[in-house]
Amino acid sequence: MSVSVARVPTHSASRYLQQLAKHWSHKMTVRYSAEEGEIDFPNGARLAMRADSETLDVVLTVPEGEDVARMREVVSSHLDRFAFREAPLTFDWREG
Template sequence: MSVSIARVPTHSASRYLQQLAKHWSHKMEVSFSEQEATIAFPNGASLEMRADSETLDVRLAVPEDGDVARMREVVASHLDRFAFREAPLTFDWQVV
């Protein structure tokens, strides 16, 4: 697995986390609360998010044969859609 993390500055982290989780719950396995979400993608990738008052922490795990750049873009573009008032959000992706 290739694991990428990002700390996204926003005061609306909980709202965006919940919106994305609800949006993807129709197509994927999703569990979430106001502060945490886990999303399992059909391609074997997984997304974990944690919200606090100032940031949204994102952890994206992609299988070795997966397209990491594309999965990062999918996550970022969907979150930007929900954050249209402050988009684009800043994703400083780091590989761990």
């Protein structure tokens, strides 16, 4: 498993977390509240999110053999769509 983490500065973290969770809830297993969310992808990857007043923390776990860079791009591009007023958001992806 490969784990990627990012701290995304935004004052709208809770809103973006909830929008992303609702968006993907039609296709994937999703659990979320205003402060935390988890999304299970069909390829076995998992996205965990935590929102506070200044940041959205994301932890992306990708199984061996899956494209980590592609999964990072899927997550960041979807969040940027919801954050169109302040996009692009800053994702400081690093290995976790």
